[in-house]
Amino acid sequence: MPEGDPLLKDVRKRVLGDFPALQEIRRRRPLYVEKLVKTVRDCAEYNQRYAAPAALELDWRMEQDHDYFAWDLVKAGLQYRFLSLAIPGMVEGVGGLTVMFALAMEEMCSTCAGIANIFGAHALGISPLLVSGALAQWETVLREVARKEKEGEPVLMAAAITEPSAGTDAEEPHFLAKARLSMNASKVPGGYVLNGRKCFISNGSVATYTMVACALDRERPLETWTSFLVHRDMEGFSVPRVEEKMGQRACPAAELLFEDCFVPDENVLGFEGDGMQPGTLLILAASRAPVAAIGTGIARGAYEWFLRWARRGKGGRAPIDEQRVQMALADMKTRVSLARWAYFNAALSFDATLGKVLSGVPMKAIGLLPRSVRTSEGMQRVYLSRAAKRGVEGIVAAYITSEEVTKALANSSLAKAVGGDTAMYVSSMALEMMGADQGEERVWVEKFFRDAKLTQIYEGTNQLNRLTVFMSDVDDSLRVELKPFIGRGPGKGAK
Numbered sequence: 001m002p003e004g005d006p007l008l009k010d011v012r013k014r015v016l017g018d019f020p021a022l023q024e025i026r027r028r029r030p031l032y033v034e035k036l037v038k039t040v041r042d043c044a045e046y047n048q049r050y051a052a053p054a055a056l057e058l059d060w061r062m063e064q065d066h067d068y069f070a071w072d073l074v075k076a077g078l079q080y081r082f083l084s085l086a087i088p089g090m091v092e093g094v095g096g097l098t099v100m101f102a103l104a105m106e107e108m109c110s111t112c113a114g115i116a117n118i119f120g121a122h123a124l125g126i127s128p129l130l131v132s133g134a135l136a137q138w139e140t141v142l143r144e145v146a147r148k149e150k151e152g153e154p155v156l157m158a159a160a161i162t163e164p165s166a167g168t169d170a171e172e173p174h175f176l177a178k179a180r181l182s183m184n185a186s187k188v189p190g191g192y193v194l195n196g197r198k199c200f201i202s203n204g205s206v207a208t209y210t211m212v213a214c215a216l217d218r219e220r221p222l223e224t225w226t227s228f229l230v231h232r233d234m235e236g237f238s239v240p241r242v243e244e245k246m247g248q249r250a251c252p253a254a255e256l257l258f259e260d261c262f263v264p265d266e267n268v269l270g271f272e273g274d275g276m277q278p279g280t281l282l283i284l285a286a287s288r289a290p291v292a293a294i295g296t297g298i299a300r301g302a303y304e305w306f307l308r309w310a311r312r313g314k315g316g317r318a319p320i321d322e323q324r325v326q327m328a329l330a331d332m333k334t335r336v337s338l339a340r341w342a343y344f345n346a347a348l349s350f351d352a353t354l355g356k357v358l359s360g361v362p363m364k365a366i367g368l369l370p371r372s373v374r375t376s377e378g379m380q381r382v383y384l385s386r387a388a389k390r391g392v393e394g395i396v397a398a399y400i401t402s403e404e405v406t407k408a409l410a411n412s413s414l415a416k417a418v419g420g421d422t423a424m425y426v427s428s429m430a431l432e433m434m435g436a437d438q439g440e441e442r443v444w445v446e447k448f449f450r451d452a453k454l455t456q457i458y459e460g461t462n463q464l465n466r467l468t469v470f471m472s473d474v475d476d477s478l479r480v481e482l483k484p485f486i487g488r489g490p491g492k493g494a495k
């Protein structure tokens with residue numbers, strides 16, 4: 001990046017204005033804030049050079065041919081390391097946490113949420129490996145993603161939770177306990193055999209690796225919900241169809257079919273039965289703030305295009321001269337800001353929690369081991385042993401408490417509902433006020449409107465997110481249960 005990069009200067013000014021809390025954080029952690037600003041700057045450049053020129057044409061093309069996938073746009077993102085933003089530095093990633101990823105999502109989605117969601121769904125696929133502390137897969141899969149990215153070869157990931165008969169039910173423990181599931185995994189020597197279907201899986205048709213969560217016993221789904229890492233070349237895995245979508249079309253949503261698909265023991269993330277508690281709940285605590293940022297970015301994009309339209313004069317007078325348009329602009333701006341602060345707060349609360357684990361002595365010590373040791377076969381065997389897996393769980397429970405992560409889940413669920421509703425509210429208002437205008441601005445706003453709806457649906461519908469806020473923050477019936485060392489109470493020893 002050249003010295004005195006004008007885009008960097010503009011973005012720094014904008015980011016510090018949009019996130020007033022960062023000004024204070026910058027006084028104590030200037031390098032951290034500069035890394036965030038640099039990421040937003042890269043997203044802004046990506047928007048200008050690649051996403052904006054392609055977005056409308058791609059949206060139209062995918063309406064005609066939903067099997068098409070814009071690999072060129074994914075490859076264009078590699079120079080900015082968009083596939084490694086969430087990958088820890090110790091395995092060659094950028095090492096950004098939730099705040100960085102959320103800021104990136106807002107920026108990208110202010111131009112095209114479909115393209116952005118390819119990177120978003122990829123990060124969702126990474127998150128089960130991160131939160132389960134699956135060090136074996138950090139060294140193999142995550143390192144492969146980061147390394148191949150540097151070599152110009154994209155390795156995409158996806159996360160598959162939803163089943164044809166269980167969407168909302170698969171995202172919350174009380175509901176999962178009573179869910180009607182169609183997919184299951186059976187234990188066989190050396191691994192598991194997966195049978196059934198997953199549906200609506202973002203990136204499902206293009207991902208090299210997909211995290212698949214399913215029950216071992218459909219009569220006891222909560223107790224047996226388990227996370228597996230599936231490679232697209234595994235026998236018995238196929239993609240029967242890609243959905244036709246109304247919005248966010250650039251990111252394909254696919255049905256996945258498992259027919260006696262054998263997955264080896266080492267591809268289980270964490271332990272049998274960990275899939276929902278704490279597995280999925282930790283993933284959602286981490287991922288809902290960036291999804292809230294997707295909604296915020298869509299709302300911001302609609303607002304910015306509406307503002308351009310409002311400034312365009314007709315016969316010496318522009319819509320912005322009318323008080324009703326001024327009030328609408330103020331209302332939109334207010335809602336975008338509130339949604340932004342909600343996701344920023346949620347992301348910060350998750351990072352504050354996770355950061356304690358990552359900056360703790362045990363994780364730092366592992367990171368200090370020579371790479372040759374960490375990537376050796378012997379170390380892989382150690383990482384995959386029950387003792388090491390229990391050790392990782394114990395480290396997490398020693399540094400953070402169930403209360404802290406439950407609060408982070410409540411914050412991210414709150415932000416997600418606000419972000420999705422804001423995207424719908426602002427894009428609808430802009431579209432209604434523009435009327436039947438045929439200009440370019442309206443074409444963009446119409447796309448933002450179609451892109452917005454999904455933000456109320458995925459990552460738990462907004463109804464479910466509200467229920468999560470109620471259960472975790474009002475009546476205390478939902479708690480993220482961390483697994484402490486044997487003999488220690490939850491959160492004991494927390495710092």
Ligand SMILES: Cc1cc2nc3c(=O)[nH]c(=O)nc-3n(C[C@H](O)[C@H](O)[C@H](O)COP(=O)(O)OP(=O)(O)OC[C@H]3O[C@@H](n4cnc5c(N)ncnc54)[C@H](O)[C@@H]3O)c2cc1C
Pocket residue numbers: 121159160161162164165166167168169171175199200201202203245253454457458459460461462463464467
């Ligand atoms: C384009 C797209 C991409 C997606 N990407 C992914 C992905 O990458 N990975 C993945 O695993 N999933 C993905 N999903 C699935 C998404 O998470 C689910 O669609 C969502 O969880 C809702 O599930 P459902 O569609 O089965 O609706 P249902 O669960 O059947 O819900 C229908 C309606 O009933 C409401 N409802 C259900 N139960 C309750 C309740 N107990 N109380 C109150 N209201 C309730 C819901 O809020 C909703 O309004 C995607 C979906 C779409 C459309």
